[in-house]
Amino acid sequence: MKSLATSLAVAAAFLSSFVLAQDGTPTIVQGGTNPYTCDPTKCIAPKCMCASQTPPGGIKPADAPQFVTITFDDSVQPELLQTAYDLLNVQNPNGCKAKGSWYVSMMYTDFSLVQSWFAQGNEVADHTFTHVGTPSAQEIQAAADMLKAYAGVPHGMLKGFRAPFLNYTADTLKEIAAQGFLYDTSATAVVDDCYWPYTLDNGLANDCWTGICNPGTVNLPGVWEVPMYAVLDNASIPQLMDVYLAGTPADVTTWSQTNFDRHYNGNRQPFGIYVHPTHLTNYAGLPDATALKSGVVSFIQSLASKPDVWFVTNDQLLQWMQNPVPASQLASQSYMQCSKPVTPKEICNGLENLNYNSTVVTGDLINACNFNTSNFATCFNCPGSAPSLQTPVPASGVANGTAGYRTPLPDNCNPLWWDPVAGQCLCTTSSCAYQDTSVPKQQNSTNGTTSGSASPSTSGTAASSAAPGPVAATALTMAAALLTAFIL
Numbered sequence: 001m002k003s004l005a006t007s008l009a010v011a012a013a014f015l016s017s018f019v020l021a022q023d024g025t026p027t028i029v030q031g032g033t034n035p036y037t038c039d040p041t042k043c044i045a046p047k048c049m050c051a052s053q054t055p056p057g058g059i060k061p062a063d064a065p066q067f068v069t070i071t072f073d074d075s076v077q078p079e080l081l082q083t084a085y086d087l088l089n090v091q092n093p094n095g096c097k098a099k100g101s102w103y104v105s106m107m108y109t110d111f112s113l114v115q116s117w118f119a120q121g122n123e124v125a126d127h128t129f130t131h132v133g134t135p136s137a138q139e140i141q142a143a144a145d146m147l148k149a150y151a152g153v154p155h156g157m158l159k160g161f162r163a164p165f166l167n168y169t170a171d172t173l174k175e176i177a178a179q180g181f182l183y184d185t186s187a188t189a190v191v192d193d194c195y196w197p198y199t200l201d202n203g204l205a206n207d208c209w210t211g212i213c214n215p216g217t218v219n220l221p222g223v224w225e226v227p228m229y230a231v232l233d234n235a236s237i238p239q240l241m242d243v244y245l246a247g248t249p250a251d252v253t254t255w256s257q258t259n260f261d262r263h264y265n266g267n268r269q270p271f272g273i274y275v276h277p278t279h280l281t282n283y284a285g286l287p288d289a290t291a292l293k294s295g296v297v298s299f300i301q302s303l304a305s306k307p308d309v310w311f312v313t314n315d316q317l318l319q320w321m322q323n324p325v326p327a328s329q330l331a332s333q334s335y336m337q338c339s340k341p342v343t344p345k346e347i348c349n350g351l352e353n354l355n356y357n358s359t360v361v362t363g364d365l366i367n368a369c370n371f372n373t374s375n376f377a378t379c380f381n382c383p384g385s386a387p388s389l390q391t392p393v394p395a396s397g398v399a400n401g402t403a404g405y406r407t408p409l410p411d412n413c414n415p416l417w418w419d420p421v422a423g424q425c426l427c428t429t430s431s432c433a434y435q436d437t438s439v440p441k442q443q444n445s446t447n448g449t450t451s452g453s454a455s456p457s458t459s460g461t462a463a464s465s466a467a468p469g470p471v472a473a474t475a476l477t478m479a480a481a482l483l484t485a486f487i488l
Contacts, residue, residue, distance in 0.1 A: 034193065036205040036213045043201055046322035047222055051198040051205035053267050057324035065327040066263065066309045067270040067317055069226075070300070071101045071185075072277055073127060073162065073241070075108040078356040080277035081117065087275065087297060088122075090304035090311060094331035095439040096121075096338035098304075098311030103127035103162040103185075106143050106387070111150035112354060112366050112377035119350030119416055121338060123313035124153045125160035126181070129389050133167035137175050142392035144179070149393040149408065150378040152350065152415040155180065159315050162186050166228070166240075170218045173200065177220040185314055189227035190238045194269050197226045197321050224321075226314050229272045231259045241274040249295030256299055264306075270317060273300065310336070338437050340416075343426050347419040348379035348406075365421065367406070369397075379420050381406045 038050035049056060055064040072084050088098045101123040104114060107130055118124045128135045129142040140161065147153045159182040163172055168186040176184055177200075187206035189195060195205055200220040204212050206227050212218060230238035233255045239246045243256060256273075263271045273296070280293040303309050308327045312320075319335040330336055346352055348365035354377075355362045361377040362368070369375065369382035381396035398405045407423030409415055417427035 034205065034208045034213060035215060036203055036208065037215070038198075038202040038205075043199070047199070048201045049198045049224075049321065050202065051195040053195055053269065055268055055324065056196060056321055059324055059326055061266065061268045063326040063328070064268040064324075065320070065330050066268050066306065067320070068273065068300075068303055068309055068311050069101065069270055069314055069317060070098065070273045070275065070311060071103065071162075071314070072275050073103045074105050074131065074276060074278070076102060076104055076113045076117065077108065077110055078113065078359050078361060079281045079283075081113050083277040083281045083293065084117075084275075086293065087273075087280075087300055088311070089297070090301055091439070092310050092312075092336070093307055094336060096336065096437070099123065099313045099316065100311075101125055101160065101313045101315070103160070104143070104147065105129070105131040105164065106146050106392070107131065110361050110376045111146070112350075112361050112363070112379065114147065114151035114153070115350035115379060115415075116354060117350075118151065118153055118157075119340075123160065123315045124151065124158060125162065125314070126158060126176075127162055128164055129392060131164040133163070133165045134169055135163065135172065137179070138389060140175060140179060142389055146387060146392045150376065150380055152379060152409050152418065152420075154409065154411065154415060156411075157415075159183060159318075160185060160226075170212055173204070173218050173220060173223070177223045181223070183224035183226050183314065183318060185226040185228060187225055187227050188230055188238070188240060189269075190230045190232070193227070194229060194263075194267075195227055196267075196269055197224050197318060199224050224318055226270075226317065228274060229259075229263070229270065231255050242276055242279055243274075244292045244296050245279060249291050253295055253299050257302075260303065264309075271303075312336075340437060341427070343417070345419075347426065348421060349416050349418060350379070351416070379406065380408060 036051060040050045043050045045056060055061055070087055072080075084100060084102070088100050090098045092098060099122050102114075102117060103125045105127040114124055124147060126140060126143045126147070128139040129146070130139065132139055144155055144158055147158060148155055161176045161181050161184050163184075163186040166186050166188070168184065172186075173184055183197070187204060189206055193206050193208070198205065200218055200223045203215065203218050204225060206225065207213075228240055230240045231243050233239055233246055234251070239255070244252050246252065247255070260271050263269050275296070280289050280296065282289050304311070310327075310330060316335050320330070320333070325333065340351065341349075343349075346365070352363055352365050354366070360368075363377070366377045366379055367382050368377050371386035374386040381398050383394035384397040385391075385394045387394060396405070406420040409418050409420070410425070413425035414427060417425055419426060
């Protein structure tokens with residue numbers, strides 16, 4: 001019989017190997033030896049980068065920006081979009097509004113809102129057509145085709161992918177590489193594997209318990225992995241997506257702050273806040289989500305009070321990774337600017353005024369496409385039949401050359417300048433007019449913080465006797481069962 005101390009140690013190691021998936025199911029993410037190897041003398045930026053816990057480019061941690069990525073998953077609908085904007089209602093040190101990444105699944109999505117989100121400078125990324133685990137090539141491609149046809153997001157600007165339920169395989173990664181995506185963000189990082197983003201030239205360095213890190217399993221030159229960074233709760237159980245569901249708002253704030261400080265005071269690896277907006281949005285007949293949402297918003301605002309914290313999309317993060325600069329130089333980088341086009345007339349490009357009436361999106365320039373359960377608005381042509389996985393972009397319901405026809409987005413025009421009604425690109429030179437929308441924050445010389453930002457959250461710490469949430473309890477029960485087996 002094993003000693004109690006040995007049994008406790010084994011159980012603790014087992015427990016630390018869990019991360020809570022988006023459905024609350026514990027998934028083993030660590031354990032065993034990490035076989036990943038990478039020679040930095042051969043893997044050279046910007047095309048190749050080894051997995052590392054230290055900042056790229058030889059930048060000292062204290063000089064590196066502390067990036068915070070706020071990402072959203074699944075369909076885009078009016079109430080969910082408002083929730084996302086509420087979370088992003090903070091500014092970066094250069095005065096530009098925080099930007100987020102949305103991993104969009106096609107079912108129940110309103111494409112006019114996707115275009116509006118994209119036009120505001122946020123990132124749109126692929127989350128498959130029907131949100132199925134271990135997605136097929138068709139699931140991934142269908143989503144990309146619909147986002148171009150109905151939301152005006154060109155394939156070349158659709159750079160990222162996240163697997164539904166984070167259920168990816170080596171074949172998934174190979175497929176997104178074949179379809180030309182720049183990065184995946186489905187793998188989990190906890191502590192020992194808390195790497196900065198890296199390329200898959202030498203394979204995957206996260207989730208190695210699955211065997212996916214074994215040499216030769218995944219070697220995809222130039223394809224990036226942006227790990228999802230877990231938060232350890234007060235039982236040291238890693239929480240990943242929707243951390244706000246794992247405890248009281250005060251508990252979650254404490255866990256999140258502790259883990260943020262580990263990044264901020266350590267090697268400045270990016271810190272992620274991963275959200276399904278449905279959990280933070282109020283719906284009739286469902287529990288009030290106000291307290292959950294307020295807790296997340298307050299925590300985000302507390303981070304924004306730090307002068308070297310930058311809220312970025314994963315696309316912006318990777319642009320920095322390929323050409324890293326100290327935090328002191330980040331404001332001048334082109335990808336951190338904020339501007340909008342100045343067009344000679346209002347066009348349907350996502351920047352026009354939209355109205356929401358009983359969750360139905362209306363506007364003077366958009367089309368309403370109605371197919372019973374598949375209803376959406378778009379700046380482009382409505383399809384003649386409801387999109388499906390087999391036919392994601394059916395033939396237009398309006399014939400070319402007839403009244404009401406919208407010209408699809410061409411490959412040689414920035415979507416912000418494309419007028420689908422007139423079939424005209426309003427930007428014909430490299431010197432198109434833009435309007436700067438930044439409002440730089442002023443440095444407070446007395447305390448080193450920035451003005452116009454919320455003060456750090458003071459919602460309290462978790463009580464040591466607090467009972468774990470249901471998903472944490474599940475993991476604890478499993479660990480206890482293992483412990484019992486060892487003792488007996």
